[in-house]
Amino acid sequence: MKKAYICLDIGGTKVLGAVFDENLKIVCTVKKKTKAEEGQEKIEERITGIVEELIIKSQMNRESLAAIGAGAPGIINEGTGEIIFTPNIPWRNYNIKKVIEGRFNVPFHIGNDVKMGVLGEWKYGAGKGKENIVGIFVGTGIGGGVIINNKLYAGAKHSGTEVGHMIINTEGPYCNCGQRGCLEAYASKIAITREIRSQMLRGRKTILKELMGEDTTIIKSKVLKRAIDEKDELALEVVDKAVYYLAAGAGSLINIFNPNMLILGGGVFEALGSYMLPALQEKIKRFSMPAVLEGTEIVQSKLGDDSILYGSLALIMEKWGK
């Protein structure tokens, strides 16, 4: 490898790292649990550990490492690398750029994970050549990214496109962010898990009881997929409900942005896209103005689990003007 780039997808539940070679192909990956509950320093150690592991696993010369890129949840200053606020990891006004650059002595760039995912899809994936894109990524939480006039939209204060926190119902359930009735409070894995647990406590029959066992953490997307494949009544009910509210949120976003393309991504869509996408394409008609909806292609992320990695790579390239 003449040149190598390390890209990180730092999520609320897991960290995925990859080495890209000079042809921008993924050479190897490493995946670890984030264990966000262990606090800022432990997460930091875990991340630098993954970078070290990737350097060793890819057998690169340390000198060939050109840059490190990353996506992480929340409000991130892409210029300074400061994480201002992140909802599912205990980072507040935390400068991760300093830490990583100090440790590895190469440029480090970081952006909001879903923004990076949408940037990746636009540059290398489903959205190539599309001028205006809205991306909704459904995972532990729900994030969004918007491409406007072939450029990632940043917003005034490094935030913006927090589509998971648009209000779907003013008196709806409380969200982690402190608001009520956010899209995230209806259709994220946090919301889906809460609904399933609550229905199981009410004695609803479901194979999810066996599949999830005593594990009290967020449901795994592949577990949900298995239950859907087996036509489990509760799983279908909960996922259909999530799709309905996703359609409401996505429908509003189409009314607001009238984009060329709406891209659905994130862990939930990676696992359940073949079930959820057609359902969403149908239900969204209820919520979008027909003349507006007409111009919008609704597709699934093409880079799948790697979209944030590719987006971090796109960010590195953008910072280099490539």
Place this chain on the structure above:
Amino acid sequence: MKKAYICLDIGGTKVLGAVFDENLKIVCTVKKKTKAEEGQEKIEERITGIVEELIIKSQMNRESLAAIGAGAPGIINEGTGEIIFTPNIPWRNYNIKKVIEGRFNVPFHIGNDVKMGVLGEWKYGAGKGKENIVGIFVGTGIGGGVIINNKLYAGAKHSGTEVGHMIINTEGPYCNCGQRGCLEAYASKIAITREIRSQMLRGRKTILKELMGEDTTIIKSKVLKRAIDEKDELALEVVDKAVYYLAAGAGSLINIFNPNMLILGGGVFEALGSYMLPALQEKIKRFSMPAVLEGTEIVQSKLGDDSILYGSLALIMEKWGK
């Protein structure tokens, strides 16, 4: 007058026309009811009649008329001048550009009215120098406009920024557009009038009964203002409710766009801004993420009733590359 521009604000209830001189100052205006219920041809006659009246009233030489600009509700192809869909006037796939240019023999440009209003505020009003702006205009309906990176955002199919049709409550009241729970179904003059009429039928005491009389059309903003000034209980209740839902919609839009500025305009804010703006600035805290809200100035339209006129002027200038 060496050079004159005629600009039109074509609304669901009234048409306002103005002559601008070569210094871009308003020389004279004409205002007529739209009478949308009388159909496409009558509205057309009314509009050409207003242009004629403006030419005569301003005493201009017909040769000095350089261009005509306009803003109208709905989805409008700014390039061809075709009105694709308008919710409160019976225009469908209707080419108004041909009609006006055929009649007056000068270039005619038309855009969505609220987009024009926001363009006007950005070029000549409250939003001068702001890179990213979200505008919400509350009148008969609710429309929106967005400036992104110092440019009016158009969307993929001449639509976009239909912020009045974002879903505030999935099971909310039906909206004119056929959806349920749109912002417009809660906080527009249509919604406010429906709520007042319904409460009056239930015997609620209110000075609005006397002020509105037997008139069954949409309430006038100045009538609403008078009732608020006199602290009429029903008027306060209905307007407070509208502000609450406006705060929900505006809060979501701030989470989505993280703009430098949110501009509130339209007839309702022109009349009631001194009451509604501070209330909205407070209530929006409930719905916006604090770190995102922080970077957003929330202000009232500066050009007031003339914002759409100035926006049409800005559109004329933009088409000329000025």
